[in-house]
Amino acid sequence: xxxxxxxxxxxxxxxxxxxxxxxxxxxxxxxxxxxxxxxxxxxxxxxxxxxxxxxxxxxxxxxxxxxxxxxxxxxxxxxxxxxxxxxxxxxxxxxxxxxxxxxxxxxxxxxxxxxxxxxxxxxxxxxxxxxxxxxxxxxxxxxxxxxxxxxxxxxxxxxxxxxxxxxxxxxxxxxxxxxxxxxxxxxxxxxxxxxxxxxxxxxxxxxxxxxxxxxxxxxxxxxxxxxxxxxxxxxxxxxxxxxxxxxxxxxxxxxxxxxxxxxxxxxxxxxxxxxxxxxxxxxxxxxxxxxxxxxxxxxxxxxxxxxxxxxxxxxxxxxxxxxxxxxxxxxxxxxxxxxxxxxxxxxxxxxxxxxxxxxxxxxxxxxxxxxxxxxxxxxxxxxxxxxxxxxxxxxxxxxxxxxxxxxxxx
Numbered sequence: 001x002x003x004x005x006x007x008x009x010x011x012x013x014x015x016x017x018x019x020x021x022x023x024x025x026x027x028x029x030x031x032x033x034x035x036x037x038x039x040x041x042x043x044x045x046x047x048x049x050x051x052x053x054x055x056x057x058x059x060x061x062x063x064x065x066x067x068x069x070x071x072x073x074x075x076x077x078x079x080x081x082x083x084x085x086x087x088x089x090x091x092x093x094x095x096x097x098x099x100x101x102x103x104x105x106x107x108x109x110x111x112x113x114x115x116x117x118x119x120x121x122x123x124x125x126x127x128x129x130x131x132x133x134x135x136x137x138x139x140x141x142x143x144x145x146x147x148x149x150x151x152x153x154x155x156x157x158x159x160x161x162x163x164x165x166x167x168x169x170x171x172x173x174x175x176x177x178x179x180x181x182x183x184x185x186x187x188x189x190x191x192x193x194x195x196x197x198x199x200x201x202x203x204x205x206x207x208x209x210x211x212x213x214x215x216x217x218x219x220x221x222x223x224x225x226x227x228x229x230x231x232x233x234x235x236x237x238x239x240x241x242x243x244x245x246x247x248x249x250x251x252x253x254x255x256x257x258x259x260x261x262x263x264x265x266x267x268x269x270x271x272x273x274x275x276x277x278x279x280x281x282x283x284x285x286x287x288x289x290x291x292x293x294x295x296x297x298x299x300x301x302x303x304x305x306x307x308x309x310x311x312x313x314x315x316x317x318x319x320x321x322x323x324x325x326x327x328x329x330x331x332x333x334x335x336x337x338x339x340x341x342x343x344x345x346x347x348x349x350x351x352x353x354x355x356x357x358x359x360x361x362x363x364x365x366x367x368x369x370x371x372x373x374x375x376x377x378x379x380x381x382x383x384x385x386x387x388x389x390x391x392x393x394x395x396x397x398x399x400x401x402x403x404x405x406x407x408x409x410x
Contacts, residue, residue: 360394
């Protein structure tokens with residue numbers, strides 16, 4: 001099996017069978033299997049944060065048995081309680097017959113796993129859970145004072161998470177002993193949010209750990225105060241706190257060597273300087289709380305039109321748009337998840353073709369405008385010939401784009 005397919009299979013197995021392990025609600029099921037335990041023991045690097053790492057790649061280099069079967073399920077008595085209700089069915093103003101939900105980071109209990117332990121937070125009973133990865137039994141639970149909407153992050157035998165109570169917590173992974181907690185925005189005021197008492201500045205982003213520093217944001221509405229912070233992950237001491245004016249961070253944070261990337265749900269994602277927290281720039285988007293970072297690109301969405309947008313991280317260029325919910329990027333191939341299928345993409349070639357397609361579409365629009373205003377018949381013929389060439393090139397690109405998708409699976 002080539003490396004791209006191997007990585008893809010590993011990723012899909014991890015997400016759908018191994019780390020999900022059916023965290024749902026109802027009665028627990030347990031099935032013994034030595035092979036499953038073996039695989040867990042070999043997986044030393046684990047899945048320590050949402051989608052594996054701080055770039056949210058969704059990729060692991062672990063080699064897993066493709067014949068894995070379900071071993072156990074863990075049921076909760078309550079289903080997730082999302083932060084926001086579903087959107088309207090359609091938007092006349094935006095000319096959308098159906099609207100894709102954009103703020104969907106907490107519609108499931110997302111899990112992480114390290115060293116035979118599986119962790120997840122609950123937005124319904126305010127607890128962080130730790131399960132034994134071999135049999136699904138609860139090792140410990142820890143109560144916050146408000147809902148937990150995001151998967152925790154695990155680093156150096158500590159597990160970190162934020163809550164709607166406005167605090168970030170650091171626990172010992174072995175026994176849930178509280179090592180430290182830090183109130184992000186510094187306010188004790190509370191309000192009613194989604195039928196619950198929560199901080200006026202809840203933590204509605206994930207935490208992300210990078211080189212011993214924890215980053216997160218608190219607050220939703222700029223008028224009530226929204227902040228980004230960097231904390232020492234060992235002791236919770238504040239490194240910097242930056243007020244975010246006119247911004248509403250919501251979603252899983254991402255990091256590069258010098259930047260912190262922040263989704264916002266309903267508006268454009270933006271970047272902060274990791275050293276100071278200073279605002280750097282935003283990225284063209286139609287919203288969405290999902291994002292993925294590659295070496296040169298930020299992929300974000302899906303917007304309410306159901307699209308993922310790809311932007312250059314070092315320039316203001318909007319590179320391409322795809323219909324889909326998530327994308328996984330590997331050196332050889334990328335994998336796109338939509339509502340109905342998973343497809344493999346030659347993303348590098350596809351990006352180049354999409355950029356050329358957009359240039360030709362702009363050229364076609366300009367030529368049509370020139371043709372409408374051109375009174376000279378000879379010049380009009382020249383423009384018509386140019387239009388025919390553009391149409392021909394667009395058809396060729398359309399065919400080439402279809403060849404960039406080697407397979408699709410419903």
